[in-house]
Amino acid sequence: MIAGPPRGGPVRFLADPMLRTIELTKRYATGDLALDRVSLEVPRGQVLALIGPSGAGKSTLIRCVNRLVEPTSGRVLLGDTDLTALTRAELRMARRRIGMIFQEYALIERLTVMENVLSGRLGYVGFWASWFRRFPAADLARAFETLERVGLVEFVDKRADALSGGQRQRVGIARALLQNPELLLVDEPTASLDPKTSRQIMRLLVELCGERGLAAVINIHDVVLAQEFAQRVVGLRGGRIVFDGPPGALNAAALTAIYGDEDWSRTAAEEAAARPPRGAVLPDRDRMGALGQ
Amino acid sequence: MIAREWRPPPLVADARLRYAIYGGALAYLLLALGSLEINWSRAVEGLERGWRLVAAFLRPDFGARWGEIVDGMRESLTMTVTASVAGIALSVPIALGAARNLAPRPVYLACRSIIALSRSFQEIIIAILFVAMVGFGPFAGFLTITFATIGFLAKLLAEDIEDTDPAQLEAIRATGATWAQWVNYGVQPQVMPRLIGLCVYRLDINFRESAVVGIVGAGGIGATLNTAIDRYEFDVAAAILLIIIAIVMVSEYASSHLRKWVQ
Numbered sequence: 001m002i003a004g005p006p007r008g009g010p011v012r013f014l015a016d017p018m019l020r021t022i023e024l025t026k027r028y029a030t031g032d033l034a035l036d037r038v039s040l041e042v043p044r045g046q047v048l049a050l051i052g053p054s055g056a057g058k059s060t061l062i063r064c065v066n067r068l069v070e071p072t073s074g075r076v077l078l079g080d081t082d083l084t085a086l087t088r089a090e091l092r093m094a095r096r097r098i099g100m101i102f103q104e105y106a107l108i109e110r111l112t113v114m115e116n117v118l119s120g121r122l123g124y125v126g127f128w129a130s131w132f133r134r135f136p137a138a139d140l141a142r143a144f145e146t147l148e149r150v151g152l153v154e155f156v157d158k159r160a161d162a163l164s165g166g167q168r169q170r171v172g173i174a175r176a177l178l179q180n181p182e183l184l185l186v187d188e189p190t191a192s193l194d195p196k197t198s199r200q201i202m203r204l205l206v207e208l209c210g211e212r213g214l215a216a217v218i219n220i221h222d223v224v225l226a227q228e229f230a231q232r233v234v235g236l237r238g239g240r241i242v243f244d245g246p247p248g249a250l251n252a253a254a255l256t257a258i259y260g261d262e263d264w265s266r267t268a269a270e271e272a273a274a275r276p277p278r279g280a281v282l283p284d285r286d287r288m289g290a291l292g293q
Numbered sequence: 294m295i296a297r298e299w300r301p302p303p304l305v306a307d308a309r310l311r312y313a314i315y316g317g318a319l320a321y322l323l324l325a326l327g328s329l330e331i332n333w334s335r336a337v338e339g340l341e342r343g344w345r346l347v348a349a350f351l352r353p354d355f356g357a358r359w360g361e362i363v364d365g366m367r368e369s370l371t372m373t374v375t376a377s378v379a380g381i382a383l384s385v386p387i388a389l390g391a392a393r394n395l396a397p398r399p400v401y402l403a404c405r406s407i408i409a410l411s412r413s414f415q416e417i418i419i420a421i422l423f424v425a426m427v428g429f430g431p432f433a434g435f436l437t438i439t440f441a442t443i444g445f446l447a448k449l450l451a452e453d454i455e456d457t458d459p460a461q462l463e464a465i466r467a468t469g470a471t472w473a474q475w476v477n478y479g480v481q482p483q484v485m486p487r488l489i490g491l492c493v494y495r496l497d498i499n500f501r502e503s504a505v506v507g508i509v510g511a512g513g514i515g516a517t518l519n520t521a522i523d524r525y526e527f528d529v530a531a532a533i534l535l536i537i538i539a540i541v542m543v544s545e546y547a548s549s550h551l552r553k554w555v556q
Contacts, residue, residue, distance in 0.1 A: 068463055095469035106464035110482040119478050123469025130474050172464075179468060 099176030120178030380442025411444030
């Protein structure tokens with residue numbers, strides 16, 4: 001089911017991918033080559049975990065997709081739209097189709113939960129409507145429904161800076177969903193959260209993607225979480241794809257290819273294969289054992 | 294235990310250079326003081342006049358020119374409020390243009406030049422220019438204070454905009470918001486408390502400026518004060534100064550309260 005083997009291998013094209021990058025390259029003004037001809041295809045509805053060491057280009061990759069970072073060369077296709085060929089106004093329209101979720105939540109701290117969630121509709125409403133916070137009734141209904149889904153409906157009028165980390169990330173997720181996106185770009189959603197909250201957030205994300213048939217690219221540092229929640233894992237190192245496969249295939253050799261030499265025996269490999277299928281309930285402390293190598 | 298010695302490293306490492314700098318600074322100070330020509334007899338004369346002014350404070354005359362004082366004060370307050378509103382209204386767009394993280398390079402440079410121009414002249418000099426341009430009266434004062442407000446407010450607001458959290462700006466940009474929506478949702482909530490604080494503070498400064506610019510002919514209570522001193526009516530001048538002090542104290546107190554409240 002998965003295309004895109006490591007570079008150099010034969011490339012099989014999917015019939016109708018949600019997202020496709022072709023030879024995507026980013027060289028920063030400082031001369032650092034962050035992405036080196038990355039070709040990746042994400043089918044509709046797939047939850048993909050992007051792993052790799054710090055500085056491997058994970059953040060750059062997802063930011064090149066919605067052009068928060070301008071790629072140096074290569075192409076990005078969202079469905080049939082070539083994002084790299086769009087004018088500024090067209091890009092704004094295309095960004096509405098891509099929800100983004102951030103590491104430090106990136107909520108507007110002084111705005112209320114509801115204003116933060118409704119900011120997901122900014123691409124759809126006119127300036128004065130958004131200035132006076134007069135959003136269409138359908139948007140409001142959708143916002144309430146989404147807040148209910150993420151369990152924050154009683155916090156509508158709380159300011160974002162009054163919430164806990166897990167609650168803030170739920171607001172971030174609700175904001176992204178309000179865009180009615182086809183693709184989610186998720187940048188280290190759990191990096192600022194404790195292990196239990198991290199798992200809850202990952203589970204919520206994966207469930208929501210399932211409910212809405214959303215594809216997601218999730219940058220994540222935590223290999224164990226990636227294995228448990230993603231359908232596919234892509235490993236990035238030095239701006240290149242060095243691993244692409246199902247979570248079960250992430251063995252010690254693969255981890256060494258991604259992160260370099262280390263004793264990986266507790267983290268992955270056989271343990272991942274021996275794990276019961278996703279969705280089965282396992283006491284948290286079993287996973288925690290794997291976390292603290 | 295071995296006693297070890299330690300001293301903080303001196304600012305200038307070379308001892309000879311260090312003492313040369315100290316010696317040179319001292320010699321310059323002595324020479325400069327020697328070059329001041331102080332006319333002591335004139336100073337003694339002035340001392341007596343100064344004392345009459347101080348004495349006048351003990352019996353300020355509010356009544357004699359009350360009508361003129363009220364007119365001057367009304368003119369000053371009008372000048373302050375209108376110039377502050379106009380200055381703030383002009384400062385906000387200039388501040389947006391002068392923030393490096395918001396504006397393209399040419400706009401940034403243009404807005405920074407406006408700010409630099411406004412900041413490079415003291416209010417009195419600008420007031421003299423405007424009086425020459427539009428004639429005596431409060432309109433020159435209004436223009437002066439408006440112009441001075443831009444340099445102050447736009448610069449400090451632009452700096453606050455540059456200090457905003459880039460993650461929040463990125464998040465709003467990723468939703469497909471327009472530039473105006475991006476500023477309204479991403480930037481404005483982050484800088485609003487600072488903007489309100491700066492406006493209130495500037496209103497306070499502007500009132501004091503309005504009293505000063507009157508002395509060079511730009512209307513307001515400053516003009517009334519100037520007239521009183523010219524006529525040697527020190528008791529009237531004292532009354533005006535006391536009123537100015539009272540208003541400044543009240544506005545200072547009110548603005549510090551308001552600024553604390555918006556934080």
